[in-house]
Amino acid sequence: MVKELEVGDRAPALSLPDQSGDRVSLKDFMGKQVVLYFYPKDDTPGCTKESCDFRDSIAPIKKTGAVVLGVSFDGQESHQKFIKKFTLPFTLLSDEDKAVAKAYGVYKEKSMYGKKYWGI
Template structure:
């Protein structure tokens, strides 16, 4: 299992291609508050629920000063299809070699339908303007997660 990040730690740096093939780096977002969410696979039911929940809350999150970014192991082409299909207004980054998943502790053992498997741990991180972890949520549920996050951020 990978090491989990703790509040106050520096967020691991990354540079990944987005749904358009452009490189997006955490460094590009310096000075902003970032909500970085890891999801297992584009266009699956749970991941669609999660991404659409962020989509439906994005305007209020932006108004509160948060930039939303999603990461999965899907190729940029699949991220593009996901973004287009569900009108997702934020970047979806491709971590095909799972290096960023590992750096954030979003890869490891989990229970899936009664079996222990290794894979993506649905996780969300709030990164402060100074580049440190403000919140780290591991093994979150696709449904209701954004509402819980909004409460933790004092937005509701």
């Protein structure tokens, strides 16, 4: 069973490559608020809507001093295309082995139309 994080829990360490291949760690943002969101796949309907909602809300988010980081299982090239296609003004991280999603408790067994599967 996957343990979900709760309010007040310490965020698990995170060090992942971004869309440019540079490693990004949570410790890089020490003292800042980080909006970390997980999504299953670049350029799919629900994930695109979620990412574009963050894009459209970026001004008030930045006013608070927070940064937005998106995390999916896609690679660097996919992230580059997704950012360009939808003009996403924030960093996307590649969690190709799903280790970070598992550490955050967001990769878990789900059910759709009676079929069980693992995902975000």
